[in-house]
Amino acid sequence: MSVDFDKLYNTYYMEVYSYVMTMIKNTHMAEEITQEVFFKALKTKQQYQGNSSEFTWLCAIAKNTCIDELRKQSRKKEMPEDIPSDVNISKLLEDENLSFQIHQILHSMEEPYKEVFQLRIFGELSFQKIGKIFGKTETWARVTYHRARLKIQERME
Incomplete structure (x- = not known):
């Protein structure tokens, strides 16, 4: 080609x-x-x-x-030692150390959860565009994002 x-x-x-x-x-x-x-x-x-x-x-x-x-x-970089138990991902991203920890969790997270989460949070892409990148539906992107978010919250706790 x-x-x-x-x-x-x-x-x-x-x-x-x-x-x-x-x-x-x-x-x-x-x-x-x-x-x-x-x-x-x-x-x-x-x-x-x-x-x-x-x-x-x-x-x-x-x-x-x-x-x-x-x-x-x-x-x-080194990992932060203190991790709060009540996790609000949007607020945590504002703190540099906790942001780094979330990036480390994302790094170890399996696909497609990692990429969908990054596209939504960091790239601020719509679910429709995320679905298009993966050749999937908007609903698939929405569900995958929410599952990724749950996985991050579980690992933060």
Whole structure:
């Protein structure tokens, strides 16, 4: 499958950047990772078979690149010791240490819960868009998000 790379870059750069921002939450790092995504896509364009949309292919590369970056970062930080028992995830994300702990929980969480939660909370994407990324329904995205949220709350307690 032949890929017109200039067109691919111009068409999907902002969408891929937004997707990366949902996981990284740092504009400079998101720009770097987005550039890395397109570089990796250019290097592996021969492997792209067209079984999924170009955007889905780029998101898969972006997800793996972000995971690698988050792993590097998590090795550099220590876990917080005090964890409150009454957990409100939105409020906890405002606290840097607890935010880091939630990211660690997300890191160990199985797919698709991890990615759906990140897209909803950090990327502020609608359930409809999340469903579209996965090739599923809006209801599937909604249910998966709520299950992910429950899993995080259980692990925080």
